[in-house]
Amino acid sequence: MKSFFPVVTVVAAVLLIWIIAVVPMNMHLTADQAQRDGLVVSPDTPIARQDFSGLGLAVRNSHLIPLTYVNIRPRLPSPHQIAIELYDTVIDKKITSKRSLVYHGWVTLAPTLLGFAIGTLLGIMLAVGIVFSRVMDRSVMPWAIVSQTIPILALAPMIIVVMGAAGIQGILPKAVIAAYLSFFPVVVGMVKGLRSPEGMQLDLLRTYHSSNSQGFWKLRLPASTPYLFASLKIGISASLIGTIVAELPTGAKAGFGARMLVGDQYGQPILSWAALFAAAITAAALVGIIGMIERGTLRQMGMKPA
Amino acid sequence: MYERPKLQSLTPSITPTQDADGLSPLVIRASNLDLTFQTNDGPVHALKDVNLEVNKGDFVSFIGPSGCGKTTFLRCIAGLETPTSGALSVNSMTPDDARRARAYGYVFQAAGLYPWRTIGGNIRLPLEIMGFSKAEMGERIKRVLNLVDLEGFEKKFPWQLSGGMQQRASIARALAFDADILLMDEPFGALDEIVRDHLNEQLLQLWARTEKTIAFVTHSIPEAVYLSTKIVVMSPRPGRISDVIESPLPRDRPLSIRDSAEFIAIANRVRDGLHAGHGQG
DSSP states (O other): OTTHHHHHHHHHHHHHHHHHHHHHHHHHHHHHHHHHTTOOOSSOSHHHHTTSOHHHHHHHTGGGGGGGGGOSSOSSOOHHHHHHHHIIIIIISOTTSTTOHHHHHHHHHHHHHHHHHHHHHHHHHHHHHHHHOHHHHHHHHHHHHHHTTSOHHHHHHHHHHHHHHTTOOTHHHHHHHHHHHHHHHHHHHHHHHHTOSOHHHHHHHHHTTOOHHHHIIIIIHHHHHHHHHHHHHHHHHHHHHHHHHHHTTTTOSSSHHHHHHHHHHTTOHHHHHHHHHHHHHHHHHHHHHHHHHHHHHHHHHTOOOO | OOOOOOGGGOOOOOBOOOOOOSSSOEEEEEEEEEEEEEETTEEEEEEEEEEEEEETTOEEEEEOSTTSSHHHHHHHHTTSSOOSEEEEEETTBOHHHHHHTTOEEEEOSSOOOOTTSOHHHHHHHHHHHHTOOHHHHHHHHHHHHHHTTOTTOTTSOGGGSOHHHHHHHHHHHHHTTOOSEEEEESTTTTSOHHHHHHHHHHHHHHHHHHOOEEEEEESOHHHHHHHOSEEEEEETTTTEEEEEEEOOSOSSOOGGGGGSHHHHHHHHHHHHHHHHHHHHO
16 A cells, blocks of 8 residues: 555546646547537637647637537547546446447456466466476577567467468457467566576485475475566466457457447547556456465465565 | 683693594595586686595584685585595495485575475475475474474474574474484574574584584684584685694583683684695695
């Protein structure tokens, strides 16, 4: 809770900048609409107004400023518009409705979690291989790094199309893309974690004449736990991003990514923004849950509370 | 109470290495031991022509400046390093076979307890690896905790203990599987003087009770003289033995023995040995 006030301060600052920015961003739209509605606007033609900046227009038409916050199709929605949209689509709508963000959220969350599980498992297995096999260390690590340099936006449609051609549809292709993004931080973190025991601790095991597998289970694996959790936090948010990216270019009918796309295509920015915020909140919640599991696990293991 | 000897009887009765009386069998024997490390900066002669015999029940200290090879020699005994030439036997075996036979317990400079295991769990570590039964583990943990005066700390985690207590726990861990030999590499080097004195006293009591053979690496002259029955003075570049002192001090040693003339005489001889070694280097 120590971070409560700093966080609130930053959020308040961002909100303030946002609220101020809404006025110039939406001023031209608002002025056009106000003129159609019979209000006095200066200057009085859209073309003449093009010569003014949003800010300049706001100064000349201060009576129109409140209207910039209630545009139906704003260039930049105001915070309260998004809040209302979120309230409508998360709480008011039935979960079974195609407009419910909870429904779309689950459509995105399911492949995220599946992909995260696959990615984590794959990442741990690769890390174990890299730590115990020189051949894998030399061969796998460079490819793991190269895999992350390919833009996922280009790769995602290919994976969807190829898997679709193979008859695999639904949750799995999206999960594969999520796993593709989330295995990497796990590999990197776990390799570092499994290698974290120092020479002295390894020597100690040698004096006991312990086997490699005893060294793994009793020393390397427990020593890597803090590293694993750091990786999982990055991995789960990467997983969510991967799923959303997988939904964007492929004409998905549901999910956060589909929602953002629909908002864009049908000129309903509030919809896109609400989906964006819902995704951000989901990611924060997922990272928060892993943080809680981390604290619980480390406490259970008796690690000194940081 | 230890009686301070009168000043006039101050002939230091230090005798050079005597042959074993025949009753104490050899535990460690090194002859013409050489070890050269190949490093990027060229070969480093870590040990040169080391000859030493350690009998059962001895408390041997290795003292010398950094780079004199004292830790390297200890690691050779433990089978953690392999000598380049010469012969080294531990319990009449090669060091590596002795390591496989779990002939010794090793105490490092840092306690190196696993933070995710309780004190009891840390002591259980070697027992788990060596496959002791559950009942036996519990009994042994109790016994060694008692030996190092840490009863009641079994369920505590390492961070809840002071540095000195952690080091005692690491000694208990080395004692848990009842090896006859205890190898200690500057175990109290990182601790303050007061804690160190206390632990030295306790170590002597522990040695008397368990009758183990102890090889002990240290930087400290008083520590070496106070603890040892045999002091091996080493000098650097190349690492070699410059003096071996059989201590005439009685086995039962209160801390106050450090003020006695005999003690000071031995300490002086150790100091001379260290200086001489430096001069030659």
